[in-house]
Every structure is written in structure tokens, then in C-alpha cells.
Amino acid sequence: MLKKRVAVLVSGGGTNLQALIDAQQSGVIKSGEIVLVISNVEGAYALERAKKHGIKAEVILKRECGGQRQFEEKLAEMLDAEKIDFIVLAGFMAILGADFTKKFENRIINIHPSLIPAFCGKGFYGLRVHEAALKYGVKVTGATVHFVNEIPDGGKIIMQKAVDILPGDTPEALQKRVMEQAEWVILPLALERICSENQ
Numbered sequence: 001m002l003k004k005r006v007a008v009l010v011s012g013g014g015t016n017l018q019a020l021i022d023a024q025q026s027g028v029i030k031s032g033e034i035v036l037v038i039s040n041v042e043g044a045y046a047l048e049r050a051k052k053h054g055i056k057a058e059v060i061l062k063r064e065c066g067g068q069r070q071f072e073e074k075l076a077e078m079l080d081a082e083k084i085d086f087i088v089l090a091g092f093m094a095i096l097g098a099d100f101t102k103k104f105e106n107r108i109i110n111i112h113p114s115l116i117p118a119f120c121g122k123g124f125y126g127l128r129v130h131e132a133a134l135k136y137g138v139k140v141t142g143a144t145v146h147f148v149n150e151i152p153d154g155g156k157i158i159m160q161k162a163v164d165i166l167p168g169d170t171p172e173a174l175q176k177r178v179m180e181q182a183e184w185v186i187l188p189l190a191l192e193r194i195c196s197e198n199q
């Protein structure tokens with residue numbers, strides 16, 4: 001069985017990328033292979049993680065492309081050149097437009113650090129999501145893997161996992177727990193599921 005070719009888009013530390021690489025090595029992911037990592041931020045540590053594992057790592061900067069449309073065209077070009085089947089947004093802090101999401105319909109997944117539809121959409125990313133959850137006072141939060149369409153965090157849900165909020169939680173402590181207990185678990189499982197279902 002031919003493995004699906006997977007690209008991971010990142011902007012930061014890349015702990016979710018690491019979870020995918022680890023899952024590939026442990027055999028949790030067996031129907032797909034990460035062949036390309038693209039960052040929209042120069043010097044993102046995620047790029048180092050990719051290189052350490054012999055995965056091709058590229059940077060595309062919006063300001064160097066001349067705008068969002070050109071940025072997305074360049075991105076699509078790179079993905080097409082590598083014959084990518086599935087794209088994972090793993091801490092990718094940019095919103096992709098409708099032309100791009102339509103071109104790769106049902107082929108892009110994203111990890112979001114809350115139980116969608118809570119604390120999601122424009123402006124909810126990274127630590128801000130956990131700040132909002134704590135401010136609201138919810139007792140349970142978690143993570144969601146979903147398909148990406150033209151609505152930010154609005155595509156079909158693939159997998160979710162709940163995480164308890166504990167007394168005295170800070171946004172940082174909560175972020176760490178959500179990553180460890182939910183994100184790093186469901187992102188590899190969701191990727192394996194879509195790769196194996198589309199063999």
C-alpha cells in the first residue's frame with residue numbers, strides 16, 4: 001500500500017509536528033508519511049525538528065511574496081510539486097483563503113486547542129484560547145481536529161478530546177495539559193484515520 005504524502009504547515013515551536021514524527025516512528029501513523037514541512041515564520045523551531053528527522057523544510061514569507069494571494073499560490077505550487085495528498089496545520093498561525101481551501105477540499109486538517117465551537121474562529125489562537133477559556137470559567141476544555149474550509153475553525157470535526165480545567169490553572173499550565181492530554185494524542189490518530197480511509 002502506497003503511503004499518503006503529507007505536508008505539515010507550522011509557525012512556531014512545532015510540538016504537534018514532533019508528536020506526528022514520533023507517531024510515525026512508533027507506528028501509530030503507518031498510512032502516511034511526512035515529506036514536507038513549511039513555515040510561514042523564519043527561524044521557527046519546528047523547522048529544526050523537521051531537519052533533524054531528514055524531512056524537507058521550507059519557509060515562505062508573505063511579505064516576500066507580495067501579498068496573501070501570491071503567498072497561497074506559492075504554497076500551492078510547493079505542495080503540488082511534492083505531490084502532497086494531505087496537509088496538516090500544526091500551529092500554523094495564518095488563515096488560508098477560500099481559493100486555497102477549495103483547491104485542497106477535504107485534504108487539509110487543523111488542530112485547535114479547544115472544544116470547537118467554543119473559543120474558536122478569528123482571533124482565537126495559541127495562548128489566547130486558554131486565556132478565554134479560563135476567563136469564561138468553563139470547567140472542561142480540550143482539543144479538536146477538523147477539516148479546513150473557508151470559515152476559520154468551521155470545517156467538519158474529525159476528532160475531539162476533553163481535558164479538565166483545574167483550580168489555580170494559568171493559561172500556560174492549561175496549554176501544556178491540553179497539548180499533552182489531547183493535541184499530541186488526537187492529531188496523529190486523526191491523520192492516520194484520513195490517510196487509511198483514503199487508500
Ligand code: GAR
Pocket residue numbers: 011012013014015016017046090091092093111112113124125126129179183
Ligand atoms: C498548539 O496549541 C495548537 O493547537 C495551537 O497553537 C499551538 C502550537 O504549538 N493552534 C492554534 O491555536 C490554531 N488556531 P506547536 O507549534 O508547539 O505545535
